[in-house]
Structures are given as structure tokens and as C-alpha cells.
Amino acid sequence: MPGIRVIGNYVSPYVRKVLACLELKGLEYEIDPIAPFVGNDAFSRLSPLRRIPVLIDDGLVLNDSSVICQYLEDKHPSPSLYPRDIADRARARWLEEYADTRLADVLIWRLFYQLAIRRHVFREPTDEAVVQRAREVEIPVALDYLEGQLPEDGFVFGALSIADISLACYFRTASFVRYAVDAARWPRLAAFVAQVQALPVFQKLARYEDCMLRLPLAEQRGALLAAGAPLTSETLGTDTPRHGLPRG
Ligand SMILES: N[C@@H](CCC(=O)N[C@@H](CS)C(=O)NCC(=O)O)C(=O)O
Known part of the structure; x- marks a missing residue:
């Protein structure tokens, strides 16, 4: 094909x-x-x-x-979608890596997976202690770090880049289990996430997500x-979920 x-x-x-x-x-x-x-x-x-x-x-x-x-x-x-300046490009890749690893751990695996996938895909109970620790300790540490990395306004490296896209993607999935950045505690991050998610590309994908x-x-x-999604005619999906390979 x-x-x-x-x-x-x-x-x-x-x-x-x-x-x-x-x-x-x-x-x-x-x-x-x-x-x-x-x-x-x-x-x-x-x-x-x-x-x-x-x-x-x-x-x-x-x-x-x-x-x-x-x-x-x-x-x-x-x-x-990558900054021109070599140092900025390296920093953009780091923020992408940070999003893909640490934000993924705390927002996706400890929150979204526990609250949505375990319950609705595998019919297993949520481990409330994991969720509580994520909400109270691990997510705030990650958000404190990001708050210090972001500019007062606009995108991280001036023009939209892979760093902005990556970071915003995790907060979008976390919003499916009603997680929102507290704007009083992390004002830059809250405004940044809202700004990136308001872009037409994120809005278009949001219609399919919904x-x-x-x-x-x-x-x-x-x-x-x-809704206009460009779906393949065939799928590799089955009706029976299986657990993934062990992580870590
Ligand atoms: N480093 C990979 C991670 C991909 C990843 O973990 N994707 C999740 C979906 S959000 C997944 O497929 N999880 C299944 C599993 O870990 O069993 C990437 O950047 O693509």
C-alpha cells in the first residue's frame, strides 16, 4: 500500500x-x-x-x-518543527524526551492508565494509592520543573516546535481523566498548554479523539x-485486549 x-x-x-x-x-x-x-x-x-x-x-x-x-x-x-539554532534544537529534543518519559510516567501510566485503561479495557480496579501519589507528589514535581522551563508567553523556542507539541500532547490525554493544570500554582504552564491545544491542528485531532x-x-x-478521519480500510485490531510487555 x-x-x-x-x-x-x-x-x-x-x-x-x-x-x-x-x-x-x-x-x-x-x-x-x-x-x-x-x-x-x-x-x-x-x-x-x-x-x-x-x-x-x-x-x-x-x-x-x-x-x-x-x-x-x-x-x-x-x-x-525543530528549532534552527543547534542549542535550541538540542533543548527541544530534551523537552520532547522529558515529555515522552517522565510526563508519560506520571500523567499517562500513573493517572490515565490507572483511571481509564485498567477500568475500561482490562476491567481491573484502579490502584488508588498510585493515583494519589501521582497527583500529590510526582505530577507537582514534574510541573514545577516545566514551569521553570517555559517563557512568560508564546512557544518555548519562538516558533512552534516539537517541544511545544510534545508537552501539550500529554496534558491532552490527561484531560480525558479530568486532569487540568492548576493555573494558580503553575500559571505559565497552564497558559502554555491552553495556547498549544487551541491551535487548529490540536482542535482538528480533538474532534476525532472525542x-x-x-x-x-x-x-x-x-x-x-x-467526522472525516482518514481511516485505513483494514485494521490490525481484534476484540480481545492483551496486556503489553512488561515495562521498565
Ligand atoms: N517511546 C515510545 C512509547 C510508545 C508508547 O508507550 N505507546 C503506548 C500508547 S500511549 C503504548 O503503546 N503502550 C502499550 C504498552 O506499553 O504495552 C514512543 O515514543 O512511541
């Missing part, structure tokens, strides 16, 4: 990062919006860690959102197509 294909669903922050880059670069793509837990054996062959996103570009299979975004930038440099969040699995595909 020629062209770009993304495997991974709209709810995932890592997938959102890749989709935002594709959209901002004006690239056409198709998407098979599956959760990693329902991927079939063909998915395991494409994604050895059974993680999303996967990007397939004319037969080239790429894993890992950072690898994929860098590939898109190298292949389609304009508009650039289809997935509001509807049961069986109705999502139809609603996504009706």
Missing part, C-alpha cells in the same frame, strides 16, 4: 505527536486507530514492543514517536469516518 500509514489511536499522546507533525507538514496519511492492547499478530510483527505509534511509509516500518517525527522532519523539512471517547468501540469507526 503506497503512502503513509499510521497505526495507533487518537487517544495516545505519542500518536497525537506524530499526527500533529503530519498535519502541520501537510502530509497525507491513513490511520488504523487501534489501541496497542488489541493489536493482532501482524501488529506484533510491525511493533516488537507492541506499542503505538507505528508509521509505515511506502513499506518502511518505523517505531517510536521521536524516531518517526525526526524522520518526517528529515524527509519533509518544510515547515520545520469520537473515540464518547462512543463504544463498535460505533467509533463509523463516527470517525463521518
Whole structure:
């Protein structure tokens, strides 16, 4: 199948990062919006860690959102989503890495996974102690750090970059379990997240995210197509979720 294909669903922050880059670069793509837990054996062959996103570009299979975004930038440099200045570019990659690792740990694995995926996908109880520790200790430490990294207003490196996109993606997924940055405690971060998420690209993806969040699995595909999502005709998804590979 020629062209770009993304495997991974709209709810995932890592997938959102890749989709935002594709959209901002004006690239056409198709998407098979599956959760990693329902991927079939063909998915395991494409994604050895059974993680999303996967990007397939004319037969080239790429894993890992950072690898994929860098590939898109190298292949389609304009508009650039990485700062021009070498030091800024390195710092942007660090903020992307920080988002993909620490923010993912505290906002996604300890909050969203516990409150949404364990309950609704695996029908397992939430570990309330994990959620409480995340809310009271771990998330505030991460947000204190970010508050010190952000400018008074605007994007981190002047023009919109991978750093802004990455950071905002995690707060969007956390909002699905009603987490919002406390603007009284972290005013820069709260304004920054609101500003990035108000961009047309985030608003466009939010319409597709809402289809997935509001509807049961069986109705999502139809609603996504009706909303204009560029879905693949085939899917690697099954009806039976399996736990992922152990992390850490
Ligand atoms: N470093 C990877 C992480 C991807 C990742 O962890 N994706 C999550 C979805 S939000 C996933 O597939 N999790 C399934 C699992 O860990 O079993 C990236 O940047 O793409």
C-alpha cells in the first residue's frame, strides 16, 4: 500500500505527536486507530514492543514517536518543527524526551492508565494509592520543573516546535481523566498548554479523539469516518485486549 500509514489511536499522546507533525507538514496519511492492547499478530510483527505509534511509509516500518517525527522532519523539512539554532534544537529534543518519559510516567501510566485503561479495557480496579501519589507528589514535581522551563508567553523556542507539541500532547490525554493544570500554582504552564491545544491542528485531532471517547468501540469507526478521519480500510485490531510487555 503506497503512502503513509499510521497505526495507533487518537487517544495516545505519542500518536497525537506524530499526527500533529503530519498535519502541520501537510502530509497525507491513513490511520488504523487501534489501541496497542488489541493489536493482532501482524501488529506484533510491525511493533516488537507492541506499542503505538507505528508509521509505515511506502513499506518502511518505523517505531517510536521521536524516531518517526525526526524522520518526517528529515524527509519533509518544510515547515520545520525543530528549532534552527543547534542549542535550541538540542533543548527541544530534551523537552520532547522529558515529555515522552517522565510526563508519560506520571500523567499517562500513573493517572490515565490507572483511571481509564485498567477500568475500561482490562476491567481491573484502579490502584488508588498510585493515583494519589501521582497527583500529590510526582505530577507537582514534574510541573514545577516545566514551569521553570517555559517563557512568560508564546512557544518555548519562538516558533512552534516539537517541544511545544510534545508537552501539550500529554496534558491532552490527561484531560480525558479530568486532569487540568492548576493555573494558580503553575500559571505559565497552564497558559502554555491552553495556547498549544487551541491551535487548529490540536482542535482538528480533538474532534476525532472525542469520537473515540464518547462512543463504544463498535460505533467509533463509523463516527470517525463521518467526522472525516482518514481511516485505513483494514485494521490490525481484534476484540480481545492483551496486556503489553512488561515495562521498565
Ligand atoms: N517511546 C515510545 C512509547 C510508545 C508508547 O508507550 N505507546 C503506548 C500508547 S500511549 C503504548 O503503546 N503502550 C502499550 C504498552 O506499553 O504495552 C514512543 O515514543 O512511541
